[in-house]
Amino acid sequence: MENNKQDLMKSIQAKFLRLSKGQKLIAQYILKHYDKAAFMTAAKLGIRVGVSEATVIRFANEFGFNGYPKLQKSLQELIKNKLTTMQRFNLSYDSMTQENVLDEVLKGDIENIRVTLEKINNQTFENIVNSLFKARKVYIIGLRSSSALAGFLAFYLNLILENVQVVAYGVSDIFEQMFNVDERDIIIGIGFARYATRTIEALEFVRSKHGIVVAITDSLSSPLASNANYTLIAQSNITSFVDSLVAPFSVINALIIAVELRGKEKVAKTFSTLESIWEEYNVYSLKDKDNKYL
Template sequence: MSEDKDLMLNIQMRFPKLSKGQKLIAEYILKHYDKAAFMTAAKLGTTVGVSESTVVRFAIELDFSGYPKLQKALQELIKTKLTTVQRIELSDNLINQENALKGVLKADMDNIRATLEKINHKTFESVINRIFSSRKIYIIGLRSSTALADFLGFYLNLILDNVQVVQLGISDIFEQMINITDEDLVIGIGFPRYAVRTIEALSYAKTKGTKIVAITDSLLSPLAAKADYTLIAQSNMASFVDSLVAPLSIINALIVAVGLREKEKISNTFKELENIWEEYHVYAYKKED
């Protein structure tokens, strides 16, 4: 299917030709797609009163290779629409108190594995080149992505001297970006549910001819629609908490790649910082015997 939003229309159009059991599945998905997205084929079958094999045949009838593909399409459809309260209600289908540690760690491992498979290495190298060729680098990530933006900004500021993290605060984000030009670079970070202000900031930068990098979860993301370069990091949720493990790995890779090109400079910087940290007791140092 070309776009996830076509899924409901596809089910409605094929409804008259479905078998009796398949119609029960279709009706349930049309009414409760938010719940169906996190059910196994067996669970969905039990819920509507049909066999697991009927659920699998229903997915194939919709031109999916199997039920997992249909389930993924449903999850893509809802992940930008679920409220936090709905996520909490649905999390019982994904994870529970007894297996929270194992379940979350496994989900994060799956996200990193999927990100490694999806990431475009040429795009990644192009982003590194653009970072070094830009007059100034603006980083923006709001809501749950604020931590990612701050982390990227913290380390890039130790390596480069032209980095600014755009933040919500006393001044509006547009005031912080007022001097942006086509010689600059904006790195926008956002995952479902996408922060409107981040999207607006990228739109504003685009009107100035500024090159844009999006670190987001999909090429269908509203951030990707504004971007010249898109780095995809999978962030499928295990519960009501957004998974930022894979995005943070991408950001770590960016920092390391930039640092490797400025190895001598950062070596001198950190030598000086070590002296400052020791003098002003920034970190706990082990006392000499």
Template sequence: MSNTDLIDRIKQHLPEFSKSQRLIAEYILEHYDKAAFMTASKLGKKINVSESTVVRFANAIGFEGYPELQKSLQDLVKMKLTTIQRLELAEDYTENNNIVQFVLKSDLENIKATLDTLDIDVFNKVVDSLFNARRIYIIGLRSSMALAEFLGFYLNLILDNVRVVSYGVSDIFEQLLRVGENDVVIGIGFPRYSRRTIDALRYAKEKKAKVIAITDSNLSPLTESADCVLLAKSNIASFVDSLVAPLSLINALIVSVGLREKNIITTYFDHLEKIWDKYGVYSDKTEGAKDE
């Protein structure tokens, strides 16, 4: 069931609902952004019905239980919530002022969910495609730019055909002008998804490049043009995007590529270490220590 179908289905069932179910339906239709992050118990208390009534409501519209309904609602709102709405949700979550525990626990849950749902065959297929590519383009804009730069930085140390596409003197499409059939384009995007990233992946697909999407859900608009999709959970915890699980997945991708080229990059890094040492790229850990 798609997100749009969910709303339509609730509307279609309105005449059939009991009085209590109708209260739940009306609240969800008017406040789906808040209902999506309420437990069945909390939703029931909000509109003065029992938790079991909320669960039966979920069953009545085609879900096995309330968690499935909640997940569908969350997928719907992730693309629509404004920063102000996210901030309001964060205040609701952190009623006991235990913000550190709440945020870190959310990040841990995102990593676990990412690991549980990772398709290792797709992951390995992505690694293979990077070695077969003529050129590798990486695009991630707005909050995802940090992820794109991180991936680009390390892949550039391992491979010699990597380019990070970003805002600058040249337009996004000018930087992708020569993309073609033997190239790979990696698009990184999480709610709220950058329209420019979506358009860039669509353009790359039209040029017959292999498109890889690193995003949070199969419902993400980045998947529309993708040949391969790597999913990393980024459930909303506050007005700040949670990029912990995406970064962990990207880290795994870099390590996988690096280990496959271990013999080559060992020589390369040995050469780099000599250059870094010669030109003082990194601070000596004993620098500034007082003589004894």
């Protein structure tokens, strides 16, 4: 990854003297602030350096990219695992203001879902559902911000499959929680840049034991994907220190519902039993005949 970044930077430096005056301004900014440029549109980058949007697009074409979004995406792929939390925090000040934060965040999440729908492989999705029903045991790991996704997935799958275990930090080491894993088992690893080292190692461990490895991550170049039999891509571009998990949650929702539909008879029986338990122990608020909460 670092070599790729250096190659791009060297290419810009090598061509610098042959660039137009406006393109030199863009080059100088990218060389110095590539972490910020990666999250700017062509229009915003043009405004920042004082050139037209068309000049920014021509700059991208000059370096072999079919349009500025390709250059932007390349920069994002190269740096996203290297951005510190402080750098992410600083990026939020460059990309949005207090007045436009609601629009910017919601539009960003909508775009993440749209890109996810384009990238996701339906056959891979179906293969994962089949593997879940065949597995002796299903392990799920997602650490740090991905722990919310792992817990959500495990909560619902456990109601359907009954053989689900969340692998997490605790009294025992992560590897101790999976020491019996073999080719009959499956692990679902969830992680996005910055990728948690322990999640990567857990997937490597299961792969070494010939278990099936599923990755839910943001790119096929993700270190989670490199150890996976199956990978589901969920877009998670960030514009601040907060990870955008809307698209990953949507993919996980789809996975849960697909498993539910496959085992709908068992699920119906399970929920019928659970409803009786929930009612007996007042798990959920109920309303009386006057529409008042009990």
